[in-house]
Amino acid sequence: MLQHGPNGSGAGFEFSFLGLWHPLFSRFYTPACTSLFRVLKRKGSSAVHSLPSLCPGLASAATAAPGIQFPFFFPPKVFRGMTMCTALPQTVRASQGTEEHLMERNVGDLLNLYNPNDPLDHAWTIPSPWYFDPDIHELEQQSVFAKTWQVVGRADQVRENGDFFTADLAGEPIVVVRGEDGQLRAFYNVCRHHAAAVVTEPQGRAKQFRCPYHGWTYGIDGALKGMVEFEGVCNFERAKNGLVPVMVDTWETFVYVNLDGRAARLRDFLGAIPEIVAPLQLTKKLKYFDRRIYTLHCNWKVYVDNYLDGGYHVPHAHKGLSSVIEYTKYTIENFERACLQSSPLSSDAKSQSGVAATRQGRAFYLWIYPNFMINAYEGVMDTNLVLPLGVDKCAVVFDYYFANVSKKALKKNQASIKVSERVQDEDEAICDAVQRGLGSRAYVAGRLSVRREAGEHLFHRLLHADLTRALNRPAAAD
Ligand code: FES
Numbered sequence: 001m002l003q004h005g006p007n008g009s010g011a012g013f014e015f016s017f018l019g020l021w022h023p024l025f026s027r028f029y030t031p032a033c034t035s036l037f038r039v040l041k042r043k044g045s046s047a048v049h050s051l052p053s054l055c056p057g058l059a060s061a062a063t064a065a066p067g068i069q070f071p072f073f074f075p076p077k078v079f080r081g082m083t084m085c086t087a088l089p090q091t092v093r094a095s096q097g098t099e100e101h102l103m104e105r106n107v108g109d110l111l112n113l114y115n116p117n118d119p120l121d122h123a124w125t126i127p128s129p130w131y132f133d134p135d136i137h138e139l140e141q142q143s144v145f146a147k148t149w150q151v152v153g154r155a156d157q158v159r160e161n162g163d164f165f166t167a168d169l170a171g172e173p174i175v176v177v178r179g180e181d182g183q184l185r186a187f188y189n190v191c192r193h194h195a196a197a198v199v200t201e202p203q204g205r206a207k208q209f210r211c212p213y214h215g216w217t218y219g220i221d222g223a224l225k226g227m228v229e230f231e232g233v234c235n236f237e238r239a240k241n242g243l244v245p246v247m248v249d250t251w252e253t254f255v256y257v258n259l260d261g262r263a264a265r266l267r268d269f270l271g272a273i274p275e276i277v278a279p280l281q282l283t284k285k286l287k288y289f290d291r292r293i294y295t296l297h298c299n300w301k302v303y304v305d306n307y308l309d310g311g312y313h314v315p316h317a318h319k320g321l322s323s324v325i326e327y328t329k330y331t332i333e334n335f336e337r338a339c340l341q342s343s344p345l346s347s348d349a350k351s352q353s354g355v356a357a358t359r360q361g362r363a364f365y366l367w368i369y370p371n372f373m374i375n376a377y378e379g380v381m382d383t384n385l386v387l388p389l390g391v392d393k394c395a396v397v398f399d400y401y402f403a404n405v406s407k408k409a410l411k412k413n414q415a416s417i418k419v420s421e422r423v424q425d426e427d428e429a430i431c432d433a434v435q436r437g438l439g440s441r442a443y444v445a446g447r448l449s450v451r452r453e454a455g456e457h458l459f460h461r462l463l464h465a466d467l468t469r470a471l472n473r474p475a476a477a478d
């Protein structure tokens with residue numbers, strides 16, 4: 001790898017001088033900056049004035065554009081300026097001319113700022129633009145959230161025939177329903193007439209669905225049953241106008257759907273995970289108790305990164321939780337698409353009593369790519385589902401489960417949730433601050449702790465693989 005040392009090129013020297021020298025640039029900045037510059041210049045963007053002097057490829061362009069002043073770093077605004085002109089959906093871009101191909105390459109350049117082949121001890125985090133770039137966000141929606149198995153609900157919500165719940169996945173309205181034949185099905189919750197949401201309640205039980213707009217009815221198997229005042233319409237086949245199905249499956253107590261009709265089965269996606277989880281007997285031992293939803297002002301990946309830092313932040317950000325976690329015995333194990341963090345819990349005199357009373361046995365923190373976490377202690381579990389709401393906003397859905405959900409255990413369960421809420425508040429403050437820092441011109445990427453941050457490394461590599469695969473697909477078809 002070509003590296004600019006502190007005494008290397010002028011670019012390296014400038015970075016070194018400010019303590020901001022960054023080998024990522026020496027590898028990738030030239031093509032990225034060159035195409036970026038072209039786009040910005042064409043758009044007349046003021047961001048062009050922030051282009052860095054780090055790009056040798058821009059030396060001639062700089063002299064051709066009087067008045068440009070180059071700071072020493074690669075400010076996020078440059079990336080933001082670039083992505084303003086690349087906000088078209090992938091499908092639209094793919095069908096257009098050469099200018100759009102240039103734009104596509106720019107998204108690719110952002111992806112290329114990350115090198116997935118670096119081993120952990122050489123690795124950098126994914127670069128900061130990935131956390132605020134609208135195109136990366138859109139690409140994630142299409143190539144990660146619309147392609148992977150996603151948890152949308154719990155099996156207990158659809159236990160009886162006719163039970164249904166609605167969900168939103170990658171911007172798509174979904175309804176999951178158990179049919180009269182006992183089979184679990186999922187559909188796009190979009191009427192085949194004029195696209196209204198057919199099911200408007202978050203959950204319930206039904207014998208059929210009636211669209212609230214013009215009254216079309218569908219069976220809970222998705223078949224179109226009746227259309228009001230639709231006689232005389234030619235070339236319309238009712239049988240071909242049922243609700244559009246979506247792949248659905250369950251594992252443990254979780255209902256998963258996948259918007260990609262060609263996706264591998266859930267079992268294949270989960271790989272070794274069921275085996276890891278089986279000894280906990282979650283479904284057998286624990287029952288759903290309550291839900292909390294938090295809205296964070298950060299990119300969804302900030303929350304996942306925070307989860308996957310191997311307990312690194314626990315002694316600093318979570319003093320209460322830290323009092324029971326045996327930090328030095330904390331283990332981190334990566335699987336194909338999952339990371340298991342685990343730690344024995346102590347209950348010695350120094351442990352905070354509220355925490356020690358509700359966190360016993362061994363902590364078990366399992367992350368499943370890309371956005372689902374299972375946190376289990378003895379008799380206690382919560383799951384976290386991280387949902388992107390925009391480039392710098394996400395929701396985290398906490399579902400709480402306990403071994404005993406009777407009235408007798410109410411106080412203890414509520415106390416356990418209180419502990420979790422405190423931890424979540426602490427994480428929220430950190431995540432919001434990290435999002436602000438990621439937008440700073442002082443930061444592009446950071447290094448990873450070999451002892452602690454292997455999970456984050458796995459997450460970044462998986463994400464890079466999905467995003468680059470998706471971006472290369474239309475290009476390959478040209
Ligand atoms: S949109 Fe559903 S009946 Fe018209």
Ligand SMILES: [Fe+2]
Nearest residue numbers: 306313318427
């Ligand atoms: Fe935390």
